[in-house]
Amino acid sequence: MTFYNLDLLINVNILRCPMRKIIQKINTISNNDIKTIRKLLPYLWPNNELALRIRVIFAMLLLVAAKGANVIVPLFYKEAVDLLSKPIDEVIVVPITLIIAYGTAKILSQAFGELRDAVFIRVAQRAIRLAGIRTFRHLHQLSLRFHLDRKTGGITRAVERGTKGIEFLLRFMLFNILPTLLEIILVCGLLWYLYDALFGLITFITLAVYIVWTTAVTEWRLKFRRSMNATDNEATTHTVDSLLNFETVKYFGNEEHESQRFDNSLKRYEDAAIKSGSSLALLNIGQGTVISLGVILMMIMAGYGVAENRMTVGDFVLINSYMIQLFLPLNFLGFVYREIKHSLADMEAMFDLIQIKPDIKDSQNASNLKLNGAMVKFEDVSFDYESGRQILRGVSFRVSAGHTVAIVGPSGTGKSTIARLLFRFYDATSGVISIDDQNIQHVKQASLRSAIGIVPQDTVLFNDTIYYNIAYGRPSATKSEVENAANLAHIHNFIINLPDGYQTIVGERGLKLSGGERQRIAIARTVLKEPSILVFDEATSALDTHTEQEILSALKAVSQNRTTITIAHRLSTIIDAHEIIVLENGRVAERGKHLELLAKNGLYTTMWNRQQLAAEALQTLFETGEKDIPLPKASEKTLE
Numbered sequence: 001m002t003f004y005n006l007d008l009l010i011n012v013n014i015l016r017c018p019m020r021k022i023i024q025k026i027n028t029i030s031n032n033d034i035k036t037i038r039k040l041l042p043y044l045w046p047n048n049e050l051a052l053r054i055r056v057i058f059a060m061l062l063l064v065a066a067k068g069a070n071v072i073v074p075l076f077y078k079e080a081v082d083l084l085s086k087p088i089d090e091v092i093v094v095p096i097t098l099i100i101a102y103g104t105a106k107i108l109s110q111a112f113g114e115l116r117d118a119v120f121i122r123v124a125q126r127a128i129r130l131a132g133i134r135t136f137r138h139l140h141q142l143s144l145r146f147h148l149d150r151k152t153g154g155i156t157r158a159v160e161r162g163t164k165g166i167e168f169l170l171r172f173m174l175f176n177i178l179p180t181l182l183e184i185i186l187v188c189g190l191l192w193y194l195y196d197a198l199f200g201l202i203t204f205i206t207l208a209v210y211i212v213w214t215t216a217v218t219e220w221r222l223k224f225r226r227s228m229n230a231t232d233n234e235a236t237t238h239t240v241d242s243l244l245n246f247e248t249v250k251y252f253g254n255e256e257h258e259s260q261r262f263d264n265s266l267k268r269y270e271d272a273a274i275k276s277g278s279s280l281a282l283l284n285i286g287q288g289t290v291i292s293l294g295v296i297l298m299m300i301m302a303g304y305g306v307a308e309n310r311m312t313v314g315d316f317v318l319i320n321s322y323m324i325q326l327f328l329p330l331n332f333l334g335f336v337y338r339e340i341k342h343s344l345a346d347m348e349a350m351f352d353l354i355q356i357k358p359d360i361k362d363s364q365n366a367s368n369l370k371l372n373g374a375m376v377k378f379e380d381v382s383f384d385y386e387s388g389r390q391i392l393r394g395v396s397f398r399v400s401a402g403h404t405v406a407i408v409g410p411s412g413t414g415k416s417t418i419a420r421l422l423f424r425f426y427d428a429t430s431g432v433i434s435i436d437d438q439n440i441q442h443v444k445q446a447s448l449r450s451a452i453g454i455v456p457q458d459t460v461l462f463n464d465t466i467y468y469n470i471a472y473g474r475p476s477a478t479k480s481e482v483e484n485a486a487n488l489a490h491i492h493n494f495i496i497n498l499p500d501g502y503q504t505i506v507g508e509r510g511l512k513l514s515g516g517e518r519q520r521i522a523i524a525r526t527v528l529k530e531p532s533i534l535v536f537d538e539a540t541s542a543l544d545t546h547t548e549q550e551i552l553s554a555l556k557a558v559s560q561n562r563t564t565i566t567i568a569h570r571l572s573t574i575i576d577a578h579e580i581i582v583l584e585n586g587r588v589a590e591r592g593k594h595l596e597l598l599a600k601n602g603l604y605t606t607m608w609n610r611q612q613l614a615a616e617a618l619q620t621l622f623e624t625g626e627k628d629i630p631l632p633k634a635s636e637k638t639l640e
Contacts, residue, residue: 033341033344036344036347036348036351037169037344039347039351040127040131040166040169040347043126043127043130043131043166044056044123044127044170046126046130049126052122052123052126055119055120055122055123056120056123058119059116059119059120059123059174062112062113062115062116062119063112063113063116063174063178063179063182064182065108065112066108066109066110066112066113066116066179067109067179067182067183067186068186069105069106069108069109069112070105070106070109070183070325071183071186071187071190072105073102073105073106073109073321073325074317074318074321074322074325075318076098076099076101076102076105077102077314077317077318077321078312078314078315078317078318078321079098079314080098080099080102080314081312081313081314081317082312082313082314083098085312085313085314120170120174123170124166124167124170124171127166127170128163128166128167131162131163131166131350132159132163134354135159135162135163135350135353135354136159138353138354138356139155139159139353141358141361142356142358142359155353156236156240157232157233157236157237158233158346158349158350158353159350159353161229161346161349161350162346162347162349162350162351163350164343164346165342165343165344165345165346165347165350166343166347168339168340168343169340169343169344169347172336172339172340173336173340176329176336177336177337177340180326180329180330183325183326183329184203184204184207184326187203187322187325187326188200188203188204188207190322191203191319191322194315194318195305195311195315195319196301198301199298199301199319202294202297202298202301203294203298203322203323203326205294206290206291206293206294206297207294207326207330209290210287210290210291210294210330213283213286213287213290214283214287214337215337217279217282217283217286218283218337218341219341220279221276221279221280221283222341222342222345224272224273224275224276224279225276225341225342225345226345227268227272227275228269228272228273228276229345229346229349231265231266231268231269231272232269234265234268235262235265235266235269238258238261238262238265239262242258242261242262243508244508244509287330291327291330294323294327295323295327298319298323299316299319299320299323302315302316302319302320303316359426359427360424360425360426360427360445361445362444362445363441363442365442366442366443366444367442367443367444368443368444368447369435369436369438369440369443369444369447369448369451370436370438371435371436371451371532372401372436373401373402373436373563374401374435374436374451374532374533374562374563375398375399375400375401375435375436375437375563376398376399376422376433376434376435376533376563376565377397377398377399377432377433377434377435377437378395378396378397378398378418378431378432378433379396379431379432379433379434380394380395380396380430380431380432381394381395381396381421381428381430381431381432381433382394382395382428382429382430382431383414383417383421383426383428383429384429385426390429390586391414391417391586392414392417392418392421392428392586393585393586393587394431394587395414395418395431395583395586395587395588396431396588397579397581397588397591399563399564399565399579400563400578401563402560402561402562402563403563403564403578403579404559404564404565404566404576404577404578405564405565405566405577405578405579405580405581406565406566406567406568406574406577406579406580406581407565407566407567407568407580407581407583408567408568408569408571408574408580408581408582408583408604408607409582409583409584409589409603410583410584410607413583413584413585413586414583414586415537415567415583416457416537416567418565418567419454419535419537419565419567421433422440422452422533422535422565423448423449423452423454424440424441424445424448424449427441435448435451435533450531451531451532451533452531452532452533452534452535453473453526453527453529453530453531453533453534453535454526454534454535454536454537455519455522455523455526455534455535455536455537455539456522456537457537457538457539457567459510459515459518459519459521459522460509460510461506461509461510461513461518461521461522462506462510463505463506463507463508463509463510464505464506465500465502465503465504465505465506466495466498466501466502466503466504466506466521467479467482467502467503469506469510469521469525470482470485470486470502470521470524470525470528471525471528472525473485473524473525473526473527473528473529474528474529474530477528481528482502482524482528483502485524485525485527485528486521486524488523488524488527488558489520489521489523489524489527490520491517491520491521491524494517494520506518506521519539522539523539523555527558531562532562532563533562533563533564533565534558534559534562534563534564534565535564535565535566535567536555536564536565536566536567536568537567538567538568538569539555539566548573552573556576570611571594571604571607571608571611572611574594575594576594577593577594578593579591579592579593580592580593580594580597580604582597582602582603582604582607584603589602589603590602590603590604
């Protein structure tokens, strides 16, 4: 015996706790399990699904019939044994009839059980489906803040294990534990009725002790399972995170570092799994001891009954048959109970996700956004992601219907935050954001986001075809509409020259394509959506100068008669905007048209001159072929 196992046997909390404390602990944890089961019940008894409710009732009737037939089987066996104990001339026909009845009862028991499973399978699978889709929808309803704080790998594992836990719980709790408990009640009642009450009492006590031991030790062992789940989530999260950032790992040559992180998680899982497996031996030994003592005691009593002519050989066989019939499933019941507890823990994690309240939700009186030109207005808007980290400070501006407003400024001044607030990924800390004089906090999020299209700076594509990624802007679009959008984004010719054309798989996050190609697909996707409001967040940042000019002309055509907000770093792309908003430290530092801002000789002029100087330096570099030309710094004279 290893030191660990010796320490385990010495320090088992269950053995040291008084029975009263054990039962109290079981009751406390059972209450949590009952709450989890209650959350599952609506999926098993769904509203407006009469057919499924009928299936549930019919399955329960079949369950009772199966166990009723199973309890009758030993009675036929007893009568056959008693008759066979008589002279041979008295048992020519009757034993055959009893044996046939015995076999028929066993067939009916199995048939009723199989029919029960067949009837209930649709209910079970529907419950799994409804719980899974509800969790999936709820995750999409949660705010961006939640998804930035949580790890995708851990969430996906929680949902995966939770849905599998529902299937296991339904299969074994409804069709193993409940039938076994029903059979226990029936057998104890029959033994009490047919023989001395002591037979039924001993059977009941044996089973009660078995159940208490199993539940108590299993509850103690559950912490090892939870530890396994936590480390499994951690390992999966590391795996997903590392593979999603495959290029970054390669850039820095950190393959061994990632392997070490993953191995550390696996080591913790290994330790938890060893503790779980070792403690299982204690549970099995105790279960076997309880069952054996009960069977021995019952058979001794029956043996004395036969010796004293108070019972027949058939009674002895009957009691032995009932003990075997009850205790064999109980061995499996221990495993089932453990797995059900694990399933409940997995389900609890999934249902906990559903209980998380979204930070951003529609108000009770929210109505659909009614567009009348799509004028966007920010009025004294302030926002901070967290306390002490204020991003916007009293920002106010208006984008008239059909006009274009550009937002520029140094990095970290809140340009992209404005787009997130407009989409209502977050609510402003103070101030009002409105579209056509409708506060966006008073309209339904679905109608708000359907009216806005965005080309983000960081374009992430689904690991699917190019066609799917473009059509995602409007899944009901026709093939010609998808291709027309690709034409406007100047990517159609590139696509048709690929071996698989529009059916080309873009890879994880679209990494099989270049940054410029991904950005043009994002533009095509937004064009296809045909929104009333357009947001371009550095929409041409990944494009070369020639392609940028082509895209800009396309974007201008698309933006005609649409309210447009352009977030830009390259000022040359927004000189035609109706108004340019210059942000600095979260405030509006300057505003006006391009020439007006240059005339002010302020922050915008400084940014413009620096970009012009950088462009001139690059041009000189290309023309001369010199590699060591320093980028000129903007002097005060130049800025003037």
